[in-house]
Amino acid sequence: MTIQEENREKNQNMSYNEKRVNRERKMMFYLLAICVLGAGFTPYTRIFLGLLLGSSISFYNLWLLQTKVKNIAEAMEKDQTPKGLGTISRFASAVFGVMIAVHFDEYFELISFIIGLMTSYFIMVIDFIIAKRADSA
Numbered sequence: 001m002t003i004q005e006e007n008r009e010k011n012q013n014m015s016y017n018e019k020r021v022n023r024e025r026k027m028m029f030y031l032l033a034i035c036v037l038g039a040g041f042t043p044y045t046r047i048f049l050g051l052l053l054g055s056s057i058s059f060y061n062l063w064l065l066q067t068k069v070k071n072i073a074e075a076m077e078k079d080q081t082p083k084g085l086g087t088i089s090r091f092a093s094a095v096f097g098v099m100i101a102v103h104f105d106e107y108f109e110l111i112s113f114i115i116g117l118m119t120s121y122f123i124m125v126i127d128f129i130i131a132k133r134a135d136s137a
């Protein structure tokens with residue numbers, strides 16, 4: 001069996017949620033790569049570093065949220081009481097990022113950091129729209 005056949009078989013066995021999680025993570029990695037390239041090769045280093053810091057924390061928060069949702073789904077399947085979504089830890093990571101951006105303001109643009117912090121939510125909305133269009137087509 002070739003690698004392509006194995007990947008195709010693995011893809012068919014994945015649930016919708018696993019596919020969504022993989023798509024969103026892949027989009028976030030592409031966005032982070034664009035931020036790194038922008039910081040390295042453009043004169044707007046502070047803006048792209050702010051976006052990179054915010055997007056990195058946003059990616060961590062996305063991963064944390066996806067993990068918590070998976071744990072809640074597993075708990076519901078086992079008729080157990082699910083734990084929370086980890087809102088406090090996501091807020092704490094955002095506050096930590098703000099502290100870094102404010103303390104090192106010569107490296108990070110605060111507005112671009114805040115925009116970067118919102119990127120996982122933009123990614124989720126974009127993924128939802130793309131998935132709905134693919135289902136209807």
